[in-house]
Amino acid sequence: MTIIVTGGAGFIGSNFIFYQLKEHPDDRIICLDKLTYAGNLSTLQCVMHHPQFRFVKADICDRKAVGKLFEEEKPDIVVNFAAESHVDRSIEDPEVFLQTNIIGTEVLMDACRQYGSVRFHQVSTDEVYGDLPLDRPDLLFSEETPIHTSSPYSSSKAGADLLVLAYYRTYDLPVTISRCSNNYGPYQFPEKLIPLMIVNALADKPLPVYGKGLNVRDWLYVEDHCRAIDLMIRQGKVGEIYHVGGHHEMANIEIVKLICQELGKPESLITFVTDRKGHDLRYAIDPTKICQELGWVPETQFADGIRKTIRWYLENRSWWEEIISGEYRNEDEKR
Ligand code: NAD
Ligand code: TDX
Numbered sequence: 001m002t003i004i005v006t007g008g009a010g011f012i013g014s015n016f017i018f019y020q021l022k023e024h025p026d027d028r029i030i031c032l033d034k035l036t037y038a039g040n041l042s043t044l045q046c047v048m049h050h051p052q053f054r055f056v057k058a059d060i061c062d063r064k065a066v067g068k069l070f071e072e073e074k075p076d077i078v079v080n081f082a083a084e085s086h087v088d089r090s091i092e093d094p095e096v097f098l099q100t101n102i103i104g105t106e107v108l109m110d111a112c113r114q115y116g117s118v119r120f121h122q123v124s125t126d127e128v129y130g131d132l133p134l135d136r137p138d139l140l141f142s143e144e145t146p147i148h149t150s151s152p153y154s155s156s157k158a159g160a161d162l163l164v165l166a167y168y169r170t171y172d173l174p175v176t177i178s179r180c181s182n183n184y185g186p187y188q189f190p191e192k193l194i195p196l197m198i199v200n201a202l203a204d205k206p207l208p209v210y211g212k213g214l215n216v217r218d219w220l221y222v223e224d225h226c227r228a229i230d231l232m233i234r235q236g237k238v239g240e241i242y243h244v245g246g247h248h249e250m251a252n253i254e255i256v257k258l259i260c261q262e263l264g265k266p267e268s269l270i271t272f273v274t275d276r277k278g279h280d281l282r283y284a285i286d287p288t289k290i291c292q293e294l295g296w297v298p299e300t301q302f303a304d305g306i307r308k309t310i311r312w313y314l315e316n317r318s319w320w321e322e323i324i325s326g327e328y329r330n331e332d333e334k335r
Contacts, residue, residue, distance in 0.1 A: 002028045003233075004075045006060050006108065007082030009039035011188040012123065012222055016081065019226040021050055028052050030073050032066075034059040038085065040328050042319060043187050060104035063111075070115040077119045077233050080108055086191055087127075087153045091277050094152035101156035102163065109167045109175075121233050122164045122177045126218070126245065127154035131280035134216065137249075140286035143179075143241045150278045161241075168239045176236045178229055180244035181285045184305065185222030186312040190320050193217075194306075197256050198313045199320055201265045211275035213253030216282040220246045221300035221308075231294045245285025246298035255306075262310050 003020065007013040008031030020029050033039045035057055047053045054073075058065040060082045082104060084090065084097045105122065112118035129141045130148035147162075149155040167173040184194045197207050228244040236242060253270075260267050290296045300308075313320060322328040 001026075001076045002030065002073055004030045004032055004069065004073065004078045006032045006078065006080045007039070009033040009035055009041060009044055009055075010081060010085070011038075011185075012183055012225060013081035014043045014187050015185060015222045016079065016226045016229060017044070017047060017053070019223065019230065021047055021052060023230065025052065028054075028073075030054045030056060030069070030075070032056050032058055032060065032069060033082065036084070037329070038189050040323065041331065042322065042328060060108055061099060063107050066107055066111045067114070070111045070118075074115065075118055077121065078108055078112055079121045079123065079229060079233060080105060081123045083123075083157070084153070087151045088191075088276060090151050090153035090156070094156075097152050097156040098159070101153075102159045105160040106163055109164065109173060113167070113171055113173055117172070117174060119174045119233065119238075120164070120167075121229065122160060122175065123229065124161050124177050124179045125154065125157050126179050126181045126243070126283045126285050127151070127280065128158040128161060128179060130154070132282045132284055134214065134281050140284045141243065142286050143243055143289060150280050165239075174238040176232050176238065177241045178232055178244050179241060179285070180225050180228070181218035181220050181246070181283055183220055183222045183225050185309050186316070187319070188222075190323060193252060194255065194259070194309065195313065195320070197259045198263070198310055199324065201259055201263050201269060202313075204265070204269065206271040207256050207260070207269045208271055208273045209253060209256055210273060210279060212272065213256065214251050215279060216249050216251050216284070218245050218284050219248045219250060219255075219302055220244065220298060221302075221305035224298040224300055227299075228290060228294075228296050231290070231296055235294055237293070242290045242294070243285045243287045244290060244296070245287045246302075247287075248302045249282070249284055250302075258306065259310065262307065
């Protein structure tokens with residue numbers, strides 16, 4: 001099988017590529033990535049010369065480039081990770097989010113239609129449902145919860161999801177959608193909560209916690225997400241939405257304190273800063289459907305996953321130091 005993985009130079013996409021090459025050595029993986037600020041070729045260094053792997057630098061919104069790649073590779077499946085993914089950036093400058101996350105998804109699905117009903121998997125997010133109250137721990141998002149977004153980011157992801165379902169209904173395109181909770185693990189860009197707190201703590205810099213730090217996120221180790229997507233693209237039912245989450249809710253402040261403790265850093269580094277505009281209070285995913293229908297269960301407990309993640313950032317300093325210095329962009333520009 002030939003699988004095009006878009007956004008594979010980013011956090012989850014790269015972990016998915018490693019997972020595929022390990023678990024399905026006969027499949028060919030093509031990574032299509034624009035290498036925005038969030039994409040980093042050094043992440044893919046270890047697979048660059050793998051005989052079953054090819055990297056192509058292109059924008060998913062570039063219809064010509066996407067068409068050319070489909071002509072060359074005749075993919076069986078497209079897994080779309082490519083997106084602008086950071087909520088804070090979407091609040092500052094929404095436009096590129098609409099362009100990449102909505103138009104880019106449309107361009108990819110048009111190519112899937114044109115080149116013989118290629119299977120399309122959209123990697124979406126629990127953020128499309130907006131938030132849950134903090135005082136109702138009994139409430140979880142189900143696949144039937146109405147879409148009700150809060151940020152330009154989540155609105156663009158919801159827009160793309162609706163378009164994916166429309167392509168299924170209107171054109172019979174074989175699609176699936178996954179909506180996952182917050183991921184953590186190796187290669188996450190240090191603008192997101194967990195890696196930002198790790199790298200700041202290591203440099204004894206302030207740890208900026210929004211508001212009172214009481215907002216709750218539901219954390220899943222990235223490899224568990226990758227295994228879920230692998231199951232969906234091979235065994236998932238076309239036209240369906242699947243939730244992915246491991247029932248691990250934590251308030252932000254608890255995470256930051258835990259990171260301080262693991263790194264032996266003082267909690268006095270924690271600095272409460274102005275809250276994010278429209279900040280979602282709580283996310284919590286009900287993954288019953290994927291567990292029952294596809295037999296997926298999360299394998300990594302949070303206590304193990306967070307230790308593995310912290311160890312990875314300690315052992316791979318050059319990866320994130322080059323991001324912080326901006327050096328990684330110079331290397332990618334040479335391509
Ligand atoms: P990321 O920001 O780390 O990576 C995004 C990748 O997409 C980068 O390599 C970037 O270069 C590439 N990209 C951006 N615009 C592009 C374009 N126009 N054309 C081609 N490539 C482009 O993101 P991530 O955290 O790995 O998230 C991947 C996907 O998973 C996203 O769709 C996101 O919405 C979704 N998601 C993320 C999380 C999470 O916790 N990180 C949770 C649920 C869902
Ligand atoms: O400096 C910070 N301080 C802080 O308190 C940052 C960067 C974040 N936060 C808070 C905001 C959130 O409540 O931490 C929580 C997590 O923030 P992010 O890491 O920015 O993630 P979030 O906004 O929850 O979105 C993530 O999960 C869902 C991904 O970035 C999305 O792509 C995914 O869809």
